[in-house]
Amino acid sequence: MAPEVLPKPQMRGLLAKRLRFHMFGAFMVYLGVAALYKFGVGEPRKKAYQMKKAGIFQSLK
Template structure:
């Protein structure tokens, strides 16, 4: 009967090896989430604001709110 010796577990440098893997993974994931947020949320929001204010007339909007009765003291 042959007895096989079990491999010794890696004890020295184990934390550094695991941290290196997890830090790189966390950096890649956070970079991906930041890019997703920029292109899926921030850019469309900036475009929507730009489109709104391109044709926005504050005086016309103010007059419309006066006619609707929103401004009770400005008649």
């Protein structure tokens, strides 16, 4: 009976493969943070500026 042969490890292209995976993950995290900032900070600020411009706030002149 012959000894079991282990498969050779992947050496060529390993960095490129891992970078593709991590770049995809980083891009997904970026999109999530950008959406949270837009709807959590940007939109409320825009709404407040519009309300100020419309004259709703009497104390702000």
